[in-house]
Amino acid sequence: MSIEVGSKLQGKVTGITNFGAFVELGEGVTGLVHISEVADNYVKDINEHLKVGDQVEVKVINVEKDGKIGLSIRKAKDNPPPQRPNSNHRPRRQEERRKPVENFEQKMARFLKDSEDRLSTLKRSTESKRGGRGAKRG
Missing domain, CATH: 1.20.5 (Single alpha-helices involved in coiled-coils or other helix-helix interfaces)
Structure with a gap:
């Protein structure tokens, strides 16, 4: 199994720490999902989102030279990130329009x-x- 940056894989959560979760990708290959990559919103306690044994879809975000694999659950989702409104086209407030x-x-x-x-x-x-x-x- 070739693990390449950008590929989406299925894995099983094998361990949870206070900084992330270890996910087995198969054939004894394990990667880490950092707590910041679990969900789109702030995650205070990873145990509220994942449990050991959960099947998850992850996206490979980096592969280090020493073999460490960085994974992301939130980037594996197909929904695009929310678009920010263009700051140049914001509507003017009432007081801004009247001010000379x-x-x-x-x-x-x-x-x-x-x-x-x-x-x-x-x-x-x-x-x-x-x-x-x-x-x-x-």
Whole structure:
């Protein structure tokens, strides 16, 4: 039996660890399905998805020089990965449509005003904690 990257095979789960499951592919050949390759969603406990003795379809994702075989259950499924919407064609939100376009000078003026407001508020709160200016101490 020739094991090539990309081929789909049937196997039997022979062992489960906290990092994955060992799958026997036949003729004494065993590969590892890493926990991240078990399902499309996050797998906290592999025992919720697989048991020793389960028959599974796996896809060979890599074969190391030392004979280690990397397998995937989720890539063996025929359903294509979900398509992400193209970020260039997202619909604009209501507030984005109404907002007027500001030039650099307008943005800078708004920034300076906001900055001065924040500084004055900060000074007011700091002075009240110190007792204000010119407060006489007895």
